[in-house]
Amino acid sequence: MFALIFLWFGISVPLVFVGSYVGFRKPAIENPVKTNKIPRQIPEQAWYMNPIFSILIGGILPFGAVFIELFFVLTSIWLNQFYYIFGFLFLVFIILIVTCAEITIVLCYFQLCSEDYLWWWRSYLTSGSSALYLFLYATFYFFTKLEITKLVSAILYFGYMLIASYAFFVVTGTIGFYACFWFTRLIYSSVKID
Numbered sequence: 364m365f366a367l368i369f370l371w372f373g374i375s376v377p378l379v380f381v382g383s384y385v386g387f388r389k390p391a392i393e394n395p396v397k398t399n400k401i402p403r404q405i406p407e408q409a410w411y412m413n414p415i416f417s418i419l420i421g422g423i424l425p426f427g428a429v430f431i432e433l434f435f436v437l438t439s440i441w442l443n444q445f446y447y448i449f450g451f452l453f454l455v456f457i458i459l460i461v462t463c464a465e466i467t468i469v470l471c472y473f474q475l476c477s478e479d480y481l482w483w484w485r486s487y488l489t490s491g492s493s494a495l496y497l498f499l500y501a502t503f504y505f506f507t508k509l510e511i512t513k514l515v516s517a518i519l520y521f522g523y524m525l526i527a528s529y530a531f532f533v534v535t536g537t538i539g540f541y542a543c544f545w546f547t548r549l550i551y552s553s554v555k556i557d
Contacts, residue, residue: 395552405479412477414485421470422492425535428462429455430500437504441520460538463490467539468546475547486543491536498528 411417432455439446446452467490471482501524511517 395548396554403478403480405481406477408477408479412474412479417470417474418485418488418492419495421466421489421539422494422496424466425459425463425490425493426496426500428458430496433497433500434504437501438508441504441509459535463493463535463538464542466490467542471543471546475550482543482547483540487536487540490539490542491532493535494528494532497531498524501528 432452435446435448436452438444467486470489471486474482474485502521505511505517505520505524509520511520
């Protein structure tokens with residue numbers, strides 16, 4: 364208990380104050396171009412630019428980058444096998460970061476080309492939707508590889524996989540959002556307005 368109190372008051376609390384100090388000292392984020400106060404009407408979009416469709420399509424590629432390695436990770440967690448190729452897992456994580464950034468930037472570019480400027484949440488959800496496929500794969504893994512018959516064990520499995528899917532959603536969504544944020548600032552800072 365003393366170790367937890369030390370971690371809280373010795374590490375977490377000072378880091379909160381350091382973070383707030385650094386955050387208040389940084390200048391506010393400024394837009395690279397002047398924006399209009401009145402929002403423009405978004406024109407009618409093509410069927411493939413429907414937000415639900417583009418979000419679901421955007422999650423396939425990041426999940427495809429990790430699903431083979433995901434089999435080995437799930438096997439090591441749920442079937443008590445050893446996992447010892449962490450270097451390759453790190454390489455797959457780097458590929459996941461690049462894939463999330465690329466697919467989100469491409470879909471954001473298509474969205475901006477069709478004059479839809481509401482990219483903030485869609486960029487987060489586009490790469491974050493790969494967590495839905497992760498949970499579906501975990502469900503497939505449950506019914507094909509595991510021999511769990513008890514209800515409590517199944518609830519435990521799906522509870523843990525729901526938490527893991529949510530963490531994956533937050534990580535991949537954050538990667539996609541920051542990639543789009545950097546991309547839009549880069550392209551709009553190149554625009555010359557007289």
